[in-house]
Amino acid sequence: xxxxxxxxxxxxxxxxxxxxxxxxxxxxxxxxxxxxxxxxxxxxxxxxxxxxxxxxxxxxxxxxxxxxxxxxxxxxxxxxxxxxxxxxxxxxxxxxxxxxxxxxxxxxxxxxxxxxxxxxxxxxxxxxxxxxxxxxxxxxxxxxxxxxxxxxxxxxxxxxxxxxxxxxxxxxxxxxxxxxxxxxxxxxxxxxxxxxxxxxxxxxxxxxxxxxxxxxxxxxxxxxxxxxxxxxxxxxxxxxxxxxxxxxxxxxxxxxxxxxxxxxxxxxxxxxxxxxxxxxxxxxxxxxxxxxxxxxxxxxxxxxxxxxxxxxxxxxxxxxxxxxxxxxxxxxxxxxxxxxxxxxxxxxxxxxxxxxxxxxxxxxxxxxxxxxxxxxxxxxxxxxxxxxxxxxxxxxxxxxxxxxxxxxxxxxxxxxxxxxxxxxxxxxxxxxxxxxxxxxxxxx
Amino acid sequence: xxxxxxxxxxxxxxxxxxxxxxxxxxxxxxxxxxxxxxxxxxxxxxxxxxxxxxxxxxxxxxxxxxxxxxxxxxxxxxxxxxxxxxxxxxxxxxxxxxxxxxxxxxxxxxxxxxxxxxxxxxxxxxxxxxxxxxxxxxxxxxxxxxxxxxxxxxxxxxxxxxxxxxxxxxxxxxxxxxxxxxxxxxxxxxxxxxxxxxxxxxxxxxxxxxxxxxxxxxxxxxxxxxxxxxxxxxxxxxxxxxx
Numbered sequence: 001x002x003x004x005x006x007x008x009x010x011x012x013x014x015x016x017x018x019x020x021x022x023x024x025x026x027x028x029x030x031x032x033x034x035x036x037x038x039x040x041x042x043x044x045x046x047x048x049x050x051x052x053x054x055x056x057x058x059x060x061x062x063x064x065x066x067x068x069x070x071x072x073x074x075x076x077x078x079x080x081x082x083x084x085x086x087x088x089x090x091x092x093x094x095x096x097x098x099x100x101x102x103x104x105x106x107x108x109x110x111x112x113x114x115x116x117x118x119x120x121x122x123x124x125x126x127x128x129x130x131x132x133x134x135x136x137x138x139x140x141x142x143x144x145x146x147x148x149x150x151x152x153x154x155x156x157x158x159x160x161x162x163x164x165x166x167x168x169x170x171x172x173x174x175x176x177x178x179x180x181x182x183x184x185x186x187x188x189x190x191x192x193x194x195x196x197x198x199x200x201x202x203x204x205x206x207x208x209x210x211x212x213x214x215x216x217x218x219x220x221x222x223x224x225x226x227x228x229x230x231x232x233x234x235x236x237x238x239x240x241x242x243x244x245x246x247x248x249x250x251x252x253x254x255x256x257x258x259x260x261x262x263x264x265x266x267x268x269x270x271x272x273x274x275x276x277x278x279x280x281x282x283x284x285x286x287x288x289x290x291x292x293x294x295x296x297x298x299x300x301x302x303x304x305x306x307x308x309x310x311x312x313x314x315x316x317x318x319x320x321x322x323x324x325x326x327x328x329x330x331x332x333x334x335x336x337x338x339x340x341x342x343x344x345x346x347x348x349x350x351x352x353x354x355x356x357x358x359x360x361x362x363x364x365x366x367x368x369x370x371x372x373x374x375x376x377x378x379x380x381x382x383x384x385x386x387x388x389x390x391x392x393x394x395x396x397x398x399x400x401x402x403x404x405x406x407x408x409x410x411x412x413x414x415x416x417x418x419x420x421x422x423x424x425x426x427x428x429x430x431x432x433x434x435x436x437x438x439x440x441x442x443x444x
Numbered sequence: 445x446x447x448x449x450x451x452x453x454x455x456x457x458x459x460x461x462x463x464x465x466x467x468x469x470x471x472x473x474x475x476x477x478x479x480x481x482x483x484x485x486x487x488x489x490x491x492x493x494x495x496x497x498x499x500x501x502x503x504x505x506x507x508x509x510x511x512x513x514x515x516x517x518x519x520x521x522x523x524x525x526x527x528x529x530x531x532x533x534x535x536x537x538x539x540x541x542x543x544x545x546x547x548x549x550x551x552x553x554x555x556x557x558x559x560x561x562x563x564x565x566x567x568x569x570x571x572x573x574x575x576x577x578x579x580x581x582x583x584x585x586x587x588x589x590x591x592x593x594x595x596x597x598x599x600x601x602x603x604x605x606x607x608x609x610x611x612x613x614x615x616x617x618x619x620x621x622x623x624x625x626x627x628x629x630x631x632x633x634x635x636x637x638x639x640x641x642x643x644x645x646x647x648x649x650x651x652x653x654x655x656x657x658x659x660x661x662x663x664x665x666x667x668x669x670x671x672x673x674x675x676x677x678x679x680x681x682x683x684x685x686x687x
Contacts, residue, residue: 001634020631022456023481060456063488077484088492 005055008306009046011313011373011401014434016053020060024142027166030056031140031430038433039162041106042081045113046316047401048435049161056166058108064088065169072174073131078108078167083300086292091246094174095231095292097129101347103297108167113398114159114359118207118229118296121352125361126172127158134169138430142168156421159359161397163422163431163441177231179245182207182295184229186286188278192222192330199350202228207295210348213274214336214369222333224348225281232289241289249293255303259311270343299345309372315401317381318368320351320361321393328391329365332384336369339380343369358418360396368399378402397435405440445495447471449521451502451558452528453482456627457577460643461525464651466493473521475502475513476528504528504554505546514561523573523654524562526555529596531629537591544591551595556602563606566615573654574610575618576603577646580662583621583671586687607659618653619660622646623667639664 006013019037021027030037037054058079065075069092074085082096083103089095100115109115111133116125123129132146135157143165145154157164187202189195195210202208205228212224234245241247299305306314321328336343347368354361371377385407388395394411395403409415419441426432432442448465450458453474462472466489474482479499486497502513530550537543559574566572581589582596600619607617624630624640641663653661662668677685 001632020628022459022628023454025481063484064491065484065487067491 005043005051006313007043007045007047007050009314009316009399009401010306010309010311011315012048012051012434013313014051014053016051016055019054019056021056021058022060024136024168027056027061027136027168028140031136031138031166036428036430036432038431038436039078039108039112039166041079041109041112042104044102044105044109045398047399048438049113049398049400049433050109051435052433058106058166061168062106066171067092069094072176073171074174075169075171076107077169078111079106081106082110087248089174090177090180090248090292093177093246095177095180097173097175098123098126099296101297102300104300107170107172108162111158111167111170112160112162113396114356114361115398116351116361118209118349120354120361121203121208121350122206123175124352124354125159125356125359127356127359129173130154130158131171131173133157133167133171135165135167135425137165138426138428152421153425155357156418156425158356159397160418160422161433161436161441163433163436164425165431175231177246178234179232179237179241180247180249180292181232181237181241181245181289182229182292183232183236183289184227184287184295186281187226187228188281188284189222189224189226191216191220192224192333195222195224195226195348196326198226202226203350206230208349211277212333212346212348212367213278214333214343214346215271215274215340217337221337222330223278225278227295229295236289238289247291249291249297254301256305256307259307261310309370312373314370314372315377315381316368316370316399317384318360318366318396318399319384319388319393320364320366320396321388321391322362322364323350325364325391325393328387328393329367331391332367332387335384335387341371341377341380343371345370357414358412360394360398362394364393366396368396397439400435403439405438408439445469445471446522447473447519448523448525449473449475449517449562451475451524451526452504453479453485455527455529455629456643457622457625457646458525458527459485460647461527461650463489464644464647465523466495466497468651469493469495470523471496471498471519473498473500473517473519475500477501477503502558504558505549507554507557510558510561514558514565520565520569521562522571523575524559525575525577525650525654526559527577528554529577529579531589531592534587534589534591547591548595551592552598552602555599559602559606563610563615567610567613570614573616573618573657574603574606575620575650575654577620577622577650578603580621580623580667580671584675584682588687604660616654616657618650618658620646620650620653620663621660621667621671622663623670625663639667639670 002015035054037056038052040050040055061077062079063077098117110126114125114127208228210224210226216223351361353363429442436442448470453476489497532547578600579596581593582600603619624635646663
């Protein structure tokens with residue numbers, strides 16, 4: 001039965017036959033059936049990476065297999081979402097080693113996109129913390145892979161967008177915490193120069209990211225707020241917090257009830273939002289201890305916030321540029337500012353070094369921006385792609401819905417190796433998405 | 445901690461019911477064919493809810509193994525929930541006695557066989573709750589699924605009689621009448637969203653009915669009235685309808 005599905009950006013939308021499985025044997029049957037499909041978790045990538053005519057959802061394959069509380073080792077099936085993991089591990093004094101800005105993603109998705117978090121410059125991406133995982137290949141065989149066993153399969157599965165096979169089991173290391181609170185600092189930066197200086201100054205902090213106002217011009221060009229933090233120690237909590245030092249943060253309270261008409265978001269409203277957001281911090285520096293929820297997942301508090309971009313949806317554009325290419329970053333920001341295509345959520349972060357085949361992070365600056373889908377957007381993004389490539393950068397496939405294959409091929413030096421590994425384990429394109437076809441990663 | 449026995453523990457509905465009871469601090473006995481494949485589910489419940497979860501091999505169609513099955517339960521359950529069922533293929537069943545038998549024996553004979561044993565035990569204990577998941581399909585036979593429906597009709601009547609019989613022994617029996625439920629059994633059907641329950645909704649209703657000792661519960665509640673109307677249609681009209 002076909003249903004309409006879309007990922008978080010609500011662009012593109014398509015009809016798909018969504019299949020579920022609870023047991024491995026059922027997945028094996030799906031693997032042996034003739035229709036090609038793409039594995040799909042909670043649909044929180046932004047574009048078309050987990051869209052296809054047939055999708056196989058992992059959401060019913062979501063069981064915890066083991067949790068070693070002494071060693072901090074966690075093992076689960078691929079459809080388990082991070083929010084469920086936090087509910088179990090936080091009260092026992094453990095945290096996710098790496099988490100993206102939403103907890104509503106599956107572990108399988110975390111591996112398939114090889115997600116990064118605010119701690120990338122210290123802890124790397126999610127795949128750095130995997131001990132081993134099971135992947136079911138297109139022929140139904142189940143292989144256990146790790147950096148030592150079937151390293152080619154392991155490397156191509158981390159960040160490989162589900163094209164090597166279906167991840168069924170993942171075992172990974174957790175991070176020890178004394179409390180579930182975060183000691184955070186917010187620092188106002190007057191302009192881009194100032195912001196980059198602050199990143200440098202505060203790079204010893206485990207967690208860091210910045211919100212940036214991409215519409216500000218002149219002396220205020222690139223102004224923003226740097227947010228850094230550390231897991232709080234017991235002694236840093238106030239009396240009330242200290243009563244429940246390992247509290248699981250609350251459930252979301254607000255739901256965005258409908259799609260906002262697309263005209264609501266325009267240069268003026270974004271400008272006002274940015275003015276208020278920047279202005280809300282009166283002091284240049286704020287320091288406080290907050291629960292992990294607002295620090296790591298500020299937007300999870302509003303369910304369906306993506307509806308704010310209207311029913312045409314939006315595209316999230318995330319690129320990374322090498323540290324030496326600050327000039328490229330400036331050029332792109334100026335281009336966006338000139339075009340008046342401001343985004344409510346423009347997030348800047350500095351990535352640390354990373355050695356991987358197809359994962360997105362590489363050492364440098366990464367900027368993520370939301371653009372509502374409208375006429376003229378795609379040619380504009382093509383133009384940005386050219387700048388990104390010119391300065392040695394690349395785009396994040398999990399956010400992508402529109403890049404041209406040459407942009408991917410030029411940005412990822414090991415792409416041919418990746419393609420040959422996909423070909424080896426998934427020779428007929430049994431696992432494929434509309435993205436993998438567009439980017440020439442599957443098929444001929 | 446009290447214990448609940450889930451008969452037919454592999455289905456989506458059974459999994460949701462087990463999880464609900466575990467979250468309410470019950471130990472769980474999962475009984476199913478090929479119970480080894482429930483290991484992931486066993487570890488999951490044990491880790492999430494700190495409950496004791498055990499796996500038991502059980503086949504509804506092997507009636508002669510039922511006494512031994514109940515006998516070997518080291519801890520006897522306080523609550524027994526009978527979830528297993530088989531929709532089957534009505535059209536196939538009409539021409540295939542094996543299919544018909546499977547439908548009748550899974551939904552009716554097998555359920556009666558194991559619940560008689562549980563009932564006898566609870567009677568001697570003067571305590572206990574039995575919950576049976578029947579179906580609204582058992583309230584009036586329809587051309588599309590009357591083999592399943594008639595077996596469920598038998599099961600519904602059995603539960604009602606058993607409730608009456610066990611009342612004076614302080615044992616309670618709940619009849620659960622789900623309408624449409626989103627499960628693997630119905631995955632390829634296009635069901636009306638308003639009338640269709642999730643397995644979690646069924647689980648919440650089963651748990652509440654057990655705790656509050658309700659007699660007959662519907663999921664969702666308006667199915668009671670839908671079925672009332674369907675039962676009121678005169679037979680001379682009903683036989684011409686395509687339901």
